[in-house]
Amino acid sequence: MVKGMKAKKCVICNARKGKRFCVKENEFICSRCCGLIRDPQLCPNDCLFLSSLAEKKEVGELPLYKVLMTTPKGSRSIVIAREKENGRLQFISVLVDEWKMGLKDCFGEQDISKKDFNRLIARQPHYVDADINKCKEIIKRGILVAETLGLKIPREFRELKHILGDLDKVEVTGSLYKCFECGKGDLPDEIVELIKEVTLHDVAAGVCGTEDETMIFFVCDKCRGEKEEVEKGVEVIEEEVE
Structure with missing residues (x-):
């Protein structure tokens, strides 16, 4: 100017x-x-301004400081922090709705002290150490789900995703949604379409994340079979007790 x-x-x-x-x-x-x-x-x-872009992309190669993920199934909060040369951190926090909306929310900081970062993380008691590759896979699938549904990827994610490292090499295979129980098994196409339909209905109604949200739970054939075996075993034990 x-x-x-x-x-x-x-x-x-x-x-x-x-x-x-x-x-x-x-x-x-x-x-x-x-x-x-x-x-x-x-x-x-x-x-x-291209040079500053190159500098940002190099952040993905900085040493990892923390890789964390919440334990409850379905809605995963993932935090990846990298340490800069001056000892301060950059981090990205991503919320992924594995069962419906995909990549849902994101925030982070380009420059934060370790003390402030650890204080922030301490507010969420469900974080545990996680594998970076597993986290990348969940995030990559979350992006695919959101894009398939036509949902908007948070602007903050576009600005901070370089902290994750390279996502291009992360492979996402199988069904769009995975088994709600084990998180690995594929779901039939008709179930996937039903999940998409329910999700888009709830998004349009503005009830996602509220008490009025439609609750769904689908499992793969393997988990269904294991559950049936357990139920049969319980029935046998009850009969013997009687």
Whole structure:
């Protein structure tokens, strides 16, 4: 911007002041929108802001400080933190609804002290240490579910996803939704379609996360068979007792 010139609104969001000249848009845009649309494949090599993008992508290679996940099934909160050279952290926290909506929410910090980070984590008693690859798989599937349903990926996720590391190499196979019991077994196509239908209905009704949300629970053939075996065993024991 030329000194003394009043900044106009960003041509993309039309909300914040446009202080960065975008060669691709041929207009001034805000720093947030710049971060969202900036892409080495599309932006000119002489773009002044591509270097900062490269720096962000390198964050995914920083040493892991913590990889955490909540234990309750269905709705998983995943936290991945990496330690910077100065000892401070960057972290991303992702909420994934495994049973219905997929990737649902996200927040994080680009720069936070270990003390403040640990204090933040202590507020959630259900976090346990987790495997980074397992977390990436859950997040990748969450993205696929949300995109399949046509749900919006949180803006914060786009800004912080570099902290996760490379997701391109993470393979998501099998049915869109997995068994609600074991989290691994595939579900039949008709069940997957039913889950999608129920989810979109609840989203449209605005009842997700409320008492009015439709409660569903589907299991794979293996888990169903194991449950039936247990029930038969209980019946036999009850008969012997009688």
